[in-house]
Amino acid sequence: MPGRSRTSIDRADSSDAFPEVACGTAVLLLAGSSGRVETERAELLARHGARVRAIRWFGGIGQRPAPHEVPIEMFIDQLDLLRLEADRVAIFGTSFGAEAALVTASLHPVDATIAVAPSSVVWAGIADENWSSHWTHRGAPLPAVTFDPTWSPSTEPPEYRSLYESSLARDPEGAAAAAIHAEDIAGVVVLVAGGDDRVWPSDRFAAEIAERRRVHGREATVVTHPAAGHRMVLPSESVAVGGVTMARGGSPSADAALGALAWPQIVHALGLRA
Structure with a gap:
């Protein structure tokens, strides 16, 4: 019996949501380092007309054990399947999932890209004590920013924002090589970031992505709230819990305020029924 493809998704690692009245858009929904399947957000989008598939993209059946050399073809294959339906x-x-979304959209045509707490570069990840890129494409690891080995946390739980900032500063050439080619993303791009993000500087990253697109004659919508953290909360969503222990910044009210600001832009980008 042939082995499972590295790009296939087991049913246990996905959740499909279907609208009562379709708006004509199908959405591939990706979480970040929590590894969760975003079922609540999928159902929210479906209530407004989207056909949604939320997937686990690492740590699942037949998948990479961590965000480390995950094939971008996994996401491309799912988008191609969804295109048959919409x-x-x-x-x-969101977060590492936003990084995946932006990289995928830069390599494969989509009609809209929503990136919450995004990164403007590809980062390194670790598995089995080996460091490499988060992503591969056509079997090759994409250029990635490696971490500053001298950094250590100064808070408990740790705030990682300064780790990402110092890692970028120590190797500007490596950061430039690892930049996501946001100018190659077709369709609508919406970037959502909290000004109090303590995980990584997503507000800075969103601005860099938007500027890169502007220089190349393309637009991006940036939605920010100065007091919001790493996790956006959309209207009617529960506050997310769990995941890797770290300081994420923000507060439930500020994160919900960011979600309220972002929601009209998400509705527009996805063509949802408001």
Whole structure:
């Protein structure tokens, strides 16, 4: 019996949500380092007309054990399947999932990209004590920013924002090589970031992505709230819990305020029924 493809998704690692009245958009929904399947957000988008598939993209059956050399073809294959069911396809990710969404959209056509707490570069990840890129494409690891080995946390739980900032500063050439080619993303791009993000500087990253697109004659919508942290909360969503222990910044009210600001832009980008 042939082995499972590295790009296939087991049913246990996905959740499908279907609208009562379709708006014509299918969405691939990606969580971040929590590894969760975003079922609540999928159901929210479906209530407003989207056909949604939320997937686990690492740590699942037949998948990479960590965000480390995950094949971008996994996301491309899912988008191609969703395109069979809808007029438009979109990819919607948060944190590491936003990094995946932006990289995927830069390599494969989509109609809309929603990136919450995004990164403007590809980062390194570790598995089996080996460091490499978060992502591969056509079997090769993508250029990635490696971490500052001299950094150590100064808070408990740790705030990692300064780790990402110092890692970028110590190797500007490596950071430039690892930049996500946001100018190659077709369709609508919405970037959502909290000004109090303590995980990584997503507000800075969102601005860099938007500027890169502007220089190349493309637009991006940036939604920010100065007091919000790493996790956005959309209207009617529960506050997320769990995941890797770290300081994320923000507060439930500020994160919900960011979600309220972002929601109209998400509705527009995805063509949802408001």
